[in-house]
Amino acid sequence: MPSRQPSRTGRPSTGLRSAIPHTKIPLTGRATTDLAGLQRMRTSSEPGRPKTAAPFSVSASRGRVRALPPPRPNLSDPRELKKKEWKLNIAELEKVCEERSRLVSELTTQNCSLTLEMDNMKTQLNAKTMLHESACQEVARLTADGERMKREAEERESSLKAQLVTQDQKVRTLLNDVVDLRGKIRVAVRLRPFVKGEDAGESLSHIGFPDRRSISVNNGSKPTAYQFQHVFCQASQEYVFDEFKELIESVISGYNVAIIAYGQTGSGKTYTMRGGEGDQRGLIPRAVEFMFLTRNNLKSMDWTYEYAASFLEVYNDDVFDLLRNERTKLKVVLGTGRVDIPDLKTVALQSPDDLHELMLLADKNRSTAATKMNETSSRSHAVFTLRVTATNAISSEAFTSSLSLVDLAGSERAKESEVSGPRFTEMTHINKALSNLQNVIRCQLRKEAHVPYRNSKLTMLLQECLGKGNSKTLMLVNLRPSFANLTETKRSLDFAANTSQTVIGAPLKNESSQ
């Protein structure tokens, strides 16, 4: 860029201007008279004329230097024309240069502030990059620590699980040894309270309870005393269930368990087995709830349990499915040592709630009728079965077992029941089946070679619980409290006493490996 130099007139001038040739007016010490020149200078100082640098002359008279009027441009002179054109160009160029320098200075300012901003951002980015890197290192360290701790915890857990499984097996073996020691067919007695329609004010002096295992009856002549595994006197549903919990738990360990409710009509068999709602729930719903609870507790030891339920009735010596609405007689097949009912419906249970629906269906399908002895007397024997399939992922143990809860029809005398017609036929079948049951137990008691299981459908179905299989069996004998029923109560207690003497052989655990 050409540098600016002050002109002789004091105004800044560009280098370009200095590059332009001037018309030089010579200064002399001698007086000269150049009228034409003076004339031109005067003319150029007139308003409207372009101003040009005033030439100088030295007055001859006074010897002083005076500015001469600029020479008039000679427009016919091409040099003058050129000069004029240059002047215009120079003015133009000066403007452009000024604009350029303004822009340059503006851009320089902007550039400076942008450079500053960029430097700031670079500093911030560097700081953030450093932070990120240190955070990444911390994360990597924590991840490695976490993985190491997880590995250690897993190793510890599997060693604890192995210990737990061993201990669990020991506890189960001990528990079952205890249960096995309690007799072959276990027998318990339950005396129900007086219910609506009975004389609640009647005394219970004809029945005595010396302790929780004994009961005595006194018909006025001589009291007879009996001893059983347990005697429940007007006990709650919860109390009764708690007493049988241990036995039911052995199903979880692979044993078949059967609880059979026996007793005179109206003595509380259905109440004990099925019960009502809420606190009135009987053994069937409570046992299923307990099985699900135990299943959850054993999950931590890698046991998987699957449950499925079936519900049938033996009515007039025929078998019917209580979980099907259509009433079709079911075929009972006797295999080698096993009873099978091929068309019996089995329903998988996912939770205790699933049972509720099944119970309602079974209630609807079960044969009941009002008799003089019981408003809703069961006219059939009902068998609820819960099948268990268990597998253990760690020990590879596997087995199937079953819990059978049987509500027998009530024994009754035709004279007392005052039944006739179809009720009489039902009663005949009921009594025949129950007398077969007593006969089977008697044969077991006497260790006879032949036990007549096949004499009725009921004994055929129960043969696995009555000595032929490997069940742990409990007979729960129900009693009515009235003095009027004392003869039947004594008969039931005699049957219970015989049953408790019955040797059916030690139960075997069902085992198979995967």
Ligand SMILES: Nc1ncnc2c1ncn2[C@@H]1O[C@H](COP(=O)(O)OP(=O)(O)OP(=O)(O)O)[C@@H](O)[C@H]1O
């Ligand atoms: N422990 C008890 N507490 C209160 N009420 C009971 C008890 N046991 C039975 N009952 C009531 O006694 C009546 C007869 O009971 P339930 O129907 O269970 O007798 P059952 O032995 O099944 O009779 P059946 O052989 O005729 O079917 C019912 O009203 C029942 O609610």
